Amino acid sequence: MFFVFSKLLKSLIHPATWLVIGFLYWVYTRHPRRKSRAAWILVVVALLFSNTAIINAIAYKWQYPLVWPVLQQPAEAGVLLTGMTFTDQKKQSFFGGTADRFIQAAKLYHQGKIKRIIISGGNASLTKERPSEAAFLQRELQYLQIPAAHIIIETNSRNTYENAINTRKLLDSLNIQQPVLLITSAMHLRRAMACYQKQNIAVKAWPANIAIASHTVSWKDILIPNLETLLQWPALLHEIIGYYSYRLTGKC
Numbered sequence: 444m445f446f447v448f449s450k451l452l453k454s455l456i457h458p459a460t461w462l463v464i465g466f467l468y469w470v471y472t473r474h475p476r477r478k479s480r481a482a483w484i485l486v487v488v489a490l491l492f493s494n495t496a497i498i499n500a501i502a503y504k505w506q507y508p509l510v511w512p513v514l515q516q517p518a519e520a521g522v523l524l525t526g527m528t529f530t531d532q533k534k535q536s537f538f539g540g541t542a543d544r545f546i547q548a549a550k551l552y553h554q555g556k557i558k559r560i561i562i563s564g565g566n567a568s569l570t571k572e573r574p575s576e577a578a579f580l581q582r583e584l585q586y587l588q589i590p591a592a593h594i595i596i597e598t599n600s601r602n603t604y605e606n607a608i609n610t611r612k613l614l615d616s617l618n619i620q621q622p623v624l625l626i627t628s629a630m631h632l633r634r635a636m637a638c639y640q641k642q643n644i645a646v647k648a649w650p651a652n653i654a655i656a657s658h659t660v661s662w663k664d665i666l667i668p669n670l671e672t673l674l675q676w677p678a679l680l681h682e683i684i685g686y687y688s689y690r691l692t693g694k695c
Contacts, residue, residue, distance in 0.1 A: 456680045458492040458673055492676055493668035496660050502679055503658040507632035512624070512647040514556055521557035521624040521649070522610055523548040524603070524635060525564025525576040536579040541628055544651035545580060548626050549587050551649070557624055558593065560584060561613060563606045565598040603631070604694040607638040614644065621645035628652035630678065634686040637695035
């Protein structure tokens, strides 16, 4: 139930959804005062959520600190969280915009900083028709000359909470020494770290997919609305709401 609710919530928190609902209300309401009020609300919401300076400030504050751990010796494993691919109608998988975490995992292995890669993530689709992302990533890592024996996958997790639970089982069953490196998007790391620590897993954060490298503000960011900025809000709101909903339900 929580999984289904989280998927529905992802659509509802999109600012574009709010703007469409507000616009439809403005079109169909016949009350002059309400129509005027709806128009003003639409303008304010559009300006706020298209303001680059606002989202940059919030994203920079929310993003996990960009400090990579110094390893005295190689970690036994790096945990690579899925959520970086998309699938077409022929069920072919492709890398999406958050594939930097995949690159980081492969780089860490070849640099000798991790001995094995654990890929955690199953089918996060409501329809369950999507092919296994973990299996796809396993094949892609092998193309990069990483031996199959050094790649471990689990395909049951549908969200970050389940990632942590199933990783805990893997670490125990394979007797993998901790701490392990947790490799995922910097925006996602706050929630992921909390979930893994809740399961008593010793983890060190390895941020990837850096959303904003420095919080610098220009006059253009403040004054000129940006449509691309409007489209960046869902991912940020998803992480913020996801983190606090996990906290409230005891998942992290």
